[in-house]
Amino acid sequence: MRDALEPGPAPIQLPSRLERVIGPMSLAQSEDCLSVNVFTPSTTGSRPVLVWIHGGAFLTGSGGQGWYDGTRLANEADVVVVTVNYRLGVLGFLPLDGIAPPNLGIADQLAALEWVRDNVAASGGDPGRVTLAGQSAGAQSTLTLWSAPRAQGLVHQIGLQSAPVGVLPQTPDEAADSADRYLHALGVRSAAELTTMPTDRLLDGLKALAARAKAGISLPFQLVADHDLVADDLIAAAKPARALVSWTRDEVRAYGPEAPQEQIDQQTAAIFSGDLPRLTKQLGEDATLMRFDWGAPGNPYGACHCIDVPFLFGTHDAAPGAACLAGAPEGLPEITDLRQIWAQFLHGERPVIDTPLLTAF
Template sequence: MTLDTLVVDTPSGPVRAEHTDGLLHARGLRYARARRFEPCVPVPTWTETVDATRRGPACPQLPSRIESVTGPMLTGLDLYEDCLRVSVTAPTPDGRVRPVLVWLHGGAYVSGGGESEKYDPEALARENDVVVVTVTYRLGILGYLGIDSVAPANLGLLDQIAALRWVRDAVGAFGGDPDAVTVFGHSAGADSIAALLVADGTQGLFHRAVLQSAPLALRGDATAMSAAMGTAARAALGDDPGGLSIDDVLAAHTAALAAATDFGFASGMAFGPQYGEHPLPPFGEIAARRAASATSVEVLIGWTSDDGSPFVEAIPRLQRLAHLPVVGSTLRRLLTAIVTRRAFSAPATAFADAHRAAGGRAVTYEFSWGADDSGVGACHSIEIPFLLGTPQAWSDAPMLGAHAASALAELGPRLRRRWADFARNGVTFAETDHLTLG
């Protein structure tokens, strides 16, 4: 293996990227800056070469509730509010243009980061001759909650839009085609894509979309819940929100989450895009907006066979049922199936049906592989190691069990090729309306 660097002249200024065996890694690039509780602004241009050989930070956050299946997601990353970064992985620029895939990480809008080693897209880019961009955006109270006299809603969504504008303007310098951009995301990242499809200012920024395990049922009309959360956060932030330590801001984040618990099922993903607040339409206009965008964006949307499994353990009432003597294991399987259908598979199917009815092209999928010895089956997040990261990066993920190497080696290239083929060709006439993967 040879290790070198290469200077890339972007529209913002020159950057020094890592160049390894025909693949370029430009890491931790700022696509915007933002003051606490304010919308982001573009980064000024520069003339001195910027180092892009180190991973950027993640947004400050509390521990993820599904690390019990994925393992730690942020190992080695700093947590800073100045976190608006993208990383680009691309074949060495050679004058040709390639399809672009933009990754929006999940984490219920409260955890995760695009710079995670578990999201490294080297295999996806190398095997399929595509450019991959990973995005880090603001989370939780810093990114999504409207707070009276403190913060507008949807700052994290505006971050994502700013990142997509950066891709439009800059990805050509890395050999990417700004007219062939596919956004793909998992969980909250997939839910973000559903919001981006109807948001103001996103037209033409992406042309295809892959929604992996989007918890669309959790993002109904959350106006009342968001108002209660905003009130609790405002009280916890006190008189000087901008001057608080990040620990105090996260304490206010926790207070807002506590206020959401009275709202039942929706509190499972309490933070998130607020409809009726810029740049999103009112909740009642979503269907019409989605229909209007259907013919301009092709969609691949799906779920895993046991998507609900980690949440049975995460919700105390369900956890108690799943651990009852004698009947617990049966109840766990039943509860997993119910949560999977209610939160993931049924809403995804309805989304695809509506997209097709409005004249768009859409395919659903189900990913069915699960480790026999993990106890969680084909759970939420199980497909990600087959798309992103390396087996070593995912070696601490309990959901993969102890014997996943052969499955990763066999199924990983196939799944990555499927995603890349969709990015390159969209929904072809050879496709069916539904795919079984894994």
């Protein structure tokens, strides 16, 4: 037995490219990072479970960030909220022949789901009513695991916020090229050298890659289609599901707040929303599609990527440095609209979308 009332360390990572938009990471970092955080109204009873996978382009983030504190959502929705850590960047998504298979971070998420199946009843949760959900890379992970044979039976419905469905998993050849670029940026000839390298040096390679990357949204490491955990086409592989799917109106404004609206709309469609009709058709009639439209008055970021997350968790006050919330009126954590929609969904009801925050489709 040990004191486990504080979040564990975050995975090893560099500062997020969106740190200015959503606020900085405040947790210590460690390779020993594979933990979950459980929020429950009571350890008695048997209530629905939400397993949440954080975003961050498979490079940054932690389920222990204050942004994802599940206290308010668990109490208001009467559910158990479980937030998950998984390996990121080089340690989680850099495949190396003979050293590291692809998609280790996804395997971590699968292990967390198995932990929930075996242990969540002790926290008042029902392992037969598990919703897997996430935002951005966490939503893409959710869609990935929904079709993964090894995850069957662990998840019963899914929620996707800002899934980058326009980004296909890499082929093994593309992943090998990405690995070669990383090794070249790090200045090493053999991948075996990475196995004894300190994490600071591994992050140096990421810094070098970032310095060479073109402006815009780029992903140094991505999912790799391995015909095991990750399908070639995540939409085509998706089986019918009860699903709650959303995106934000101005997704890519997080990366370019001064860009013309026409450009924002085009890039948002290309990466996030353009393939959602195909996805919801694939998921079937029990899929609900909606767009998050709220932006702080006069704020140049508008309804940008990530801005919906604190509305779900009621955690606006956990990111006082978030530029996307600058100028917002007080009392945002008390706005329950999005949490009520999710509560209906988590309890098996058809969500009723009747709020100025959202547009139903």
